[in-house]
Amino acid sequence: MDAVRDLHPGYFAFVMATGIISSGMSALGPSWLSRALLAIAAGGLVVLGAALLVRLALFRANVAADVRTPERVFGFFTIVAALDVLGVRLAAAGHPLATAILSGLAAAVWLVLTYGLPAWLLVGRAQDSVLGGVNGGWLLWVVGTQSISVAASTMVSAWRSQSALLATIGIALWSVGLLLYLLLVSLILLRWLTIPMTPEALGPPYWILMGATAITVLAGADILRLPATLPVRQAAGGFVEGFSFAMWAFGTWWIPLLIVLGIWRHVGHHWPLTYEPPLWSVVFPLGMYSVATLTFGKAAHLTFMGPLARFMIWVALAAWLLVATSFGVRSASRRCSTDGRRGQPAPG
DSSP states (O other): OHHHHTOOTTTTHHHHHHHHHHHHHHHHSOHHHHHHHHHHHHHHHHHHHHHHHHHHHHOHHHHHHHHTOHHHHGGGHHHHHHHHHHHHHHHHTTOHHHHHHHHHHHHHHHHHHHHHHHHIIIIIOSSSOOGGGOOGGGGHHHHHHHHHHHHHHHHTTTOGGGHHHHHHHHHHHHHHHHHHHHHHHHHHHHHHHHSOOOTTTSOGGGGHHHHHHHHHHHHHHHHHTSOTTSHHHHHHHHHHHHHHHHHHHHHHHHHHHHHHHHHIIIIISOOOOOOOGGGHHHHHHHHHHHHHHHHHHHHHTOTTHHHHHHHHHHHHHHHHHHHHHHHHHHHHHHHHHHHHHHHSOOOO
16 A cells, blocks of 8 residues: 555656557557557556545545645646546547546546645745745646647547537637746746756656647647637637747757756766656657647648657657666566565564
8 A cells, every 4th residue: 555655646647658659659650559558548547546546535644745745746737637648549549438528537637736736836835935846847737738728629520519619628728838838937947047956856857848848739739620610710720830839849949958957967966767757757748749749740731740750759669668667677676575574584
């Protein structure tokens, strides 16, 4: 039960990473690999969902501690994104009802988090400032918001009677997510410039700086593929296309800088590169960048994006395999150490 008690709030990024790579492989890679990853993502969602329910029932104090920790609390938005990423993949597999159910659950969780967390940050905190706790994980708020936008646009083709409502929701949340990104990136840069950076603080969640731009681009591309006859599509189409390209360019700009910061952390300061749950927050942005680049390239007729997307999906898959392998090695090591302690004779 220790694993359930200490479950990281951002662990649903495993489902996000696996689901988005499955989507990429569905379009670019072997179909059997896409289906295998889809099954793993679905299984992961069931296991993590059950663990979360048990944690809420038996370890509420630990959950409350995560909620009070600025560095961890936004990890709960991975629940929203995991439900939506898997739902969108199931829509592509011909299961729109499953998409609607998962997206409905995601929307309910998003509503609780998107108003509960800012309220806590404003009036419920015990300390004077949370600026020291700002990190890339805060951008999961953007990722969760844009994931609902993607799901809403995806469901338009299956629920045409509600196309105007779904399109409006999709474009409205895309706009909210865009403004949230600009706001939160400003806070992150302020933290970088005012608080000394340490290797411990500069962890994997900072890759969400790129991942949040990528899912914003994907949401924008899905909006561009909505029926042009919809009034909200006509009103926002040009703005969405232009800003989506700007976000794609900015996300691409982030990649070399994030690599340099990773070298500074692990090579310059010898920080051990071992498994930790936030590593899935590195895998997800890589997969999302590939899918977003491919989808936006098709929607905006930018042919140079296709080869880049094909390259990045294999980079994402390689990262997924590395993180999954390191997780397996750590789990086996812990199991062996636990069995060894059980096999030791009792003292005295």
